[in-house]
Amino acid sequence: xxxxxxxxxxxxxxxxxxxxxxxxxxxxxxxxxxxxxxxxxxxxxxxxxxxxxxxxxxxxxxxxxxxxxxxxxxxxxxxxxxxxxxxxxxxxxxxxxxxxxxxxxxxxxxxxxxxxxxxxxxxxxxxxxxxxxxxxxxxxxxxxxxxxxxxxxxxxxxxxxxxxxxxxxxxxxxxxxxxxxxxxxxxxxxxxxxxxxxxxxxxxxxxxxxxxxxxxxxxxxxxxxxxxxxxxxxxxxxxxxxxxxxxxxxxxxxxxxxxxxxxxxxxxxxxxxxxxxxxxxxxxxxxxxxxxxxxxxxxxxxxxxxxxxxxxxxxxxxxxxxxxxxxxxxxxxxxxxxxxxxxxxxxxxxxxxxxxxxxxxxxxxxxxxxxxxxxxxxxxxxxxxxxxxxxxxxxxxxxxxxxxxxxxxxxxxxxxxxxxxxxxxxxxxxxxxxxxxxxxxxxxxxxxxxxxxxxxxxxxxxxxxxxxxxxxxxxxxxxxxxxxxxxxxxxxxxxxxxxxxxxxxxxxxxxxxxxxxxxxxxxxxxxxxxxxxxxxxxxxxxxxxxxxxxxxxxxxxxxxxxxxxxxxxxxxxxxxxxxxxxxxxxxxxxxxxxxxxxxxxxxxxxxxxx
Numbered sequence: 001x002x003x004x005x006x007x008x009x010x011x012x013x014x015x016x017x018x019x020x021x022x023x024x025x026x027x028x029x030x031x032x033x034x035x036x037x038x039x040x041x042x043x044x045x046x047x048x049x050x051x052x053x054x055x056x057x058x059x060x061x062x063x064x065x066x067x068x069x070x071x072x073x074x075x076x077x078x079x080x081x082x083x084x085x086x087x088x089x090x091x092x093x094x095x096x097x098x099x100x101x102x103x104x105x106x107x108x109x110x111x112x113x114x115x116x117x118x119x120x121x122x123x124x125x126x127x128x129x130x131x132x133x134x135x136x137x138x139x140x141x142x143x144x145x146x147x148x149x150x151x152x153x154x155x156x157x158x159x160x161x162x163x164x165x166x167x168x169x170x171x172x173x174x175x176x177x178x179x180x181x182x183x184x185x186x187x188x189x190x191x192x193x194x195x196x197x198x199x200x201x202x203x204x205x206x207x208x209x210x211x212x213x214x215x216x217x218x219x220x221x222x223x224x225x226x227x228x229x230x231x232x233x234x235x236x237x238x239x240x241x242x243x244x245x246x247x248x249x250x251x252x253x254x255x256x257x258x259x260x261x262x263x264x265x266x267x268x269x270x271x272x273x274x275x276x277x278x279x280x281x282x283x284x285x286x287x288x289x290x291x292x293x294x295x296x297x298x299x300x301x302x303x304x305x306x307x308x309x310x311x312x313x314x315x316x317x318x319x320x321x322x323x324x325x326x327x328x329x330x331x332x333x334x335x336x337x338x339x340x341x342x343x344x345x346x347x348x349x350x351x352x353x354x355x356x357x358x359x360x361x362x363x364x365x366x367x368x369x370x371x372x373x374x375x376x377x378x379x380x381x382x383x384x385x386x387x388x389x390x391x392x393x394x395x396x397x398x399x400x401x402x403x404x405x406x407x408x409x410x411x412x413x414x415x416x417x418x419x420x421x422x423x424x425x426x427x428x429x430x431x432x433x434x435x436x437x438x439x440x441x442x443x444x445x446x447x448x449x450x451x452x453x454x455x456x457x458x459x460x461x462x463x464x465x466x467x468x469x470x471x472x473x474x475x476x477x478x479x480x481x482x483x484x485x486x487x488x489x490x491x492x493x494x495x496x497x498x499x500x501x502x503x504x505x506x507x508x509x510x511x512x513x514x515x516x517x518x519x520x521x522x523x524x525x526x527x528x529x530x531x532x533x534x535x536x537x538x539x540x541x542x543x544x545x546x547x548x549x550x551x552x553x554x555x556x557x558x559x560x561x562x563x564x565x566x567x568x569x570x571x572x573x574x575x576x577x578x579x580x581x582x583x584x585x586x587x588x589x590x591x592x593x594x595x596x597x598x599x600x601x602x603x604x605x606x607x608x609x610x
């Protein structure tokens with residue numbers, strides 16, 4: 001084994017793609033490749049330059065002057081003024097720009113701090129530079145946002161760079177201007193560079209204006225910004241991008257760039273010129289199609305409510321759902337991803353590849369075609385069909401070794417006592433969301449509504465087990481603690497240290513008889529929200545009957561609690577004793593998860609006078 005390469009690994013994304021290539025008939029939603037062909041104006045311009053004999057020789061090591069000028073003009077239009085001759089380098093895609101930048105700005109043994117989760121190849125680029133990757137967790141409860149206030153716990157004397165992608169891959173998070181400015185202030189105080197990779201900045205699905213720290217002139221000697229043509233212009237195979245920063249930093253990066261590649265491929269540099277000058281309209285077309293695929297993908301995820309919980313991606317073309325704790329291999333995403341590939345012939349990326357907090361997640365790319373998305377989810381539905389016993393429900397404390405039943409009951413009772421004491425001390429209004437589909441969308445929208453005026457906790461980790469409800473209330477997780485005794489101590493401490501919330505939003509999962517009884521040993525709801533009760537599979541009528549029985553138990557136990565329900569769901573109407581809606585109402589099948597969430601949250605606003 002060679003010392004330099006012994007800790008460097010081939011990207012897990014590429015490993016999954018290699019494995020899928022060996023399985024006939026497999027479908028991939030793994031690698032971040034847009035399904036579109038490179039736009040015709042780009043191809044035609046590149047062909048023209050080949051025919052003119054312009055692509056057979058090296059360019060200047062910094063790049064073609066025409067490309068650098070076009071890049072400089074494009075940056076200026078976005079509020080960034082950089083000199084084309086001294087502050088921009090055309091690179092072989094973003095990964096070369098990243099590696100060259102890290103090598104130039106660090107010494108062997110230094111540390112580069114990256115979020116978890118974040119793009120998997122960053123770790124290997126850092127190692128190639130002779131540095132050590134360090135991780136700081138993103139805040140999953142806030143859609144994987146930056147938590148700058150906690151950064152001081154993760155830096156060391158060796159930390160030289162904070163490196164992140166914005167928008168984030170794999171979560172689709174857009175870091176707010178406020179958080180980025182706080183990060184810049186933190187970096188200034190600790191004399192740390194900021195390296196930002198912004199390859200997905202053209203695919204943002206909110207109305208919030210695009211912001212980058214490179215727009216702040218005072219930060220130009222602190223911030224190094226990277227962009228690639230690969231995603232925005234469907235040019236992954238052309239391997240062309242650029243890096244820009246202050247001339248004092250670019251001059252050092254240029255030395256590494258020159259040593260590694262001499263110059264970016266000249267034909268690709270001409271393609272980059274055509275992209276900037278003649279292909280801007282295509283970006284909007286791609287974005288609109290990705291938005292449709294995003295919406296379709298999360299609707300399909302909502303049809304697997306007992307399998308996935310997710311944060312809605314506001315950018316890029318990835319979603320990063322959490323696998324619920326009742327699913328086999330939920331805590332080993334490598335094993336789960338390979339099992340899905342082998343049995344369902346669908347390639348997905350294991351979440352742990354993106355950092356330690358990525359465990360129990362899978363990355364799904366909706367950059368692929370509509371057909372690939374539909375085919376993949378049909379296979380996932382079959383793979384996770386409860387009839388095939390993919391759901392592994394644990395009714396008591398999960399342990400690696402068999403423990404006496406009385407000991408399990410004792411552990412569960414202790415944790416439940418801690419949760420009850422926390423609820424007694426803080427007395428939040430408890431909102432429970434129950435149903436078969438659409439719970440995640442409702443939970444997300446409701447939290448966004450309430451947090452404008454109240455303190456709210458809506459745990460993104462939803463559990464279908466007796467112990468899971470307790471852990472949700474205490475904001476704890478089994479696998480975060482190697483020692484169960486330590487977990488018990490932490491649970492006791494939560495009684496006194498967990499912040500008071502005015503609202504606590506809990507998603508109650510039911511997958512078998514008795515689940516609701518377990519939930520109600522702890523939970524006394526102040527509000528109940530009922531989403532759809534509809535089949536995800538052709539063979540899960542028994543599952544729906546159990547759900548109706550369990551919801552009925554909830555309603556019988558709390559007949560006076562305010563209930564918000566989907567009045568377009570016939571099953572719910574019958575369950576609540578309402579009359580069936582007229583034939584003119586919107587059918588359940590046509591009500592997407594987002595439409596359902598908007599409808600229910602609208603009812604919440606009206607009934608709760610928010």
